[in-house]
Amino acid sequence: MIKITLPDGSVREYAAGSTAMDIAKSISEGLARKVLAANVNGDVVDASQPLNEDAALKLLTWDDADGKSTFWHSSAHLMAEAVQAVFPQTKFWVGPAVDKGFYYDMDLGDAKLSEDDLLILEKKMNEFAKQNNAYVKKSIPKDEAINYFSEKGDEYKLDLLSNLKDGEISFYTQGSFTDLCRGPHIPSTGTIKAIKLTSVAGAYWKGDEKNKQLTRVYGITFPNQKELDEYLLMLEEAKKRDHRKLGKELSIFTMDDDVGQGLPLWLPNGGIIIEELEKLAKETESAAGYKRVVTPHIAKENMYLTSGHLPYYADSMFPPMELDGTKYYLRAMNCPHHHKIYDAEPKSYKDLPYRIAEYGTCYRYEQSGELFGLMRVRCLHMNDAHIYCSKDQFASEFRAVNDMYLKYFKIFGVDKYVMRLSLHDPAKLGQKYINEPELWHQTESMVRQALIDSNIPFIEVQDEAAFYGPKIDVQIWSAIGREFTLATNQVDFNSGNKFKLSYTNQHNTSEVPLIIHRAPLGTHERFIGFLLEHYAGKFPTWLAPLQAKILPISDKFMDYAQTILQTLKNAGVRAEIDDRNEKIGKKIRDTELLKVPYMLVIGEKEMNEGKISIRRQGKGDLGAKEVGEFVSELSKEINERRGD
């Protein structure tokens, strides 16, 4: 007998060789029907795998993340079975579960897959799912597996096999499809009740753009139709919050073919948001001891050779303009210009920390396929600043920067974020990273310690650093689940030397400052794109392009509307009158759809009493108020940058 410990802590005895499925059945038939896989001592395994020793067991169902991913991985096999049936010559690479669903990468030979084929494949999958075929595992010696795939002429699976050791190779078969697979899988195909193949895409073999491109089909499956319907509805809802759609509806920005790809034009409404953000940044940075500078958008080639950007990043920069034998580049970053400002006048330790800030305009030649709305563009405005400090000052400066991030997150109600400490990869020293192993080690420890000291939760990732030093990337998720690096905080132990920057210390000797690059509000482009999705277009009043709209019941009240407008304008409120010849219901509807925070309805009653009727966007009628009282409350809400 073996002892099985269940998640509630209870211990039950079973015959050696019992499977997780046996144990589920002993608890209840209903549970057994829901079991997709099992977690045994922390490993996810087939529910049909015999247990021969005492173990901690968790039965995995659709409600568990591991249960879902097993379900989706098995669905990928089901899809492969369908592809094999329709395109028999197909060679398969890998088919993992992803965050929402699964994909399979395949080489279809000369065949092309269109979106119409997805419907055919879905139909086949449904057919095979109904057969309720079991996923059967078979372990195989390595040479036998090699023979099998050599005969099939399947170079992809042979490549996978080359990285596997004898004894860890298994095949899974369901219906007529057999695949090299580590597993685990769900018991049988019958639990896959609702299937949607979402898209067909190209994907480089092994993720390397030098390799052949395989065909990738994405899909998602559910154990019932209702959840699929809900998922599809959720996708529809997400589309409504897409910053590209909202940006158009709310007249925030536009793109124009004659201007160029990835070059957004900010419309007046976008201009207002930009001004408000810059006002916030300037106030915050001024209070934190930053000084503002202004620098040109171009510079000579030589500066980027000094900085080291050119050899590393020439591909991401616009090609140079050549004048009188000198090459000028549009800048892709502001750092070198700022270093030159530091260097313009001699510095003493008394001048440090030297903090200079600028909303710097940069141009990056992102590949056309990488462009994405406001999130990836070719012209960007960065909330940039550089801090030049001594080693002793580093920790407190770095912490102050992180505190600034947190302050901003509070204002914008960002509660889901991860600070990602991005480290170098020692294997790529001299190629992707400056070859200074000792300095990497030192600065990485300094940054890690600064994070620990300020109690900020963070994760560490290898091979994500900037070429000149480690960095902290702030990952955030928009309301519709998109993840991006919003902001960055980087240490630079390299540029100081490259630009021969120095200061005179207390002992009258020269030292090279450390440099912190930081951009808490990222770029206007990405940040406003994020805010559009975050607020679903319903900006807090302080950021809203139009803060209040005066809606007269009829044009008999236009004079009164004008006096209200003047009062609001005098108080610095962005307000307009809806003077169209429309009924109040229509005016309200249109203003609601434009997501204007306040609608001020005025008619005979209001005019006689010197009041306004207030309607808050999304919240309906709030009743009437004295004009003065409303304006002072509104001003307060705006000045405090209140969230809601």
Next chain:
RNA sequence: GCCGUUGUAGCUCAGUGGUAGAGCACUUCCUUGGUAAGGAAGAGGUCGUGAGUUCAAUUCUCAUCAACGGCUCCA
């Protein structure tokens, strides 16, 4: 840059081998209406761009540009 999809009025979208439609928006008129769409009339398009096939192309073919879904990339 690569694979796939798409491109018709300001917006959302129908449609056709015989040079085009709807709703909303816009303009004018009627209406002066109390918290999410009052009525009428009008104006607006080289059917992304270029070439080919055809008596005839917005429609078919090719090229090109752009957008979208991915891959790669993201200082």
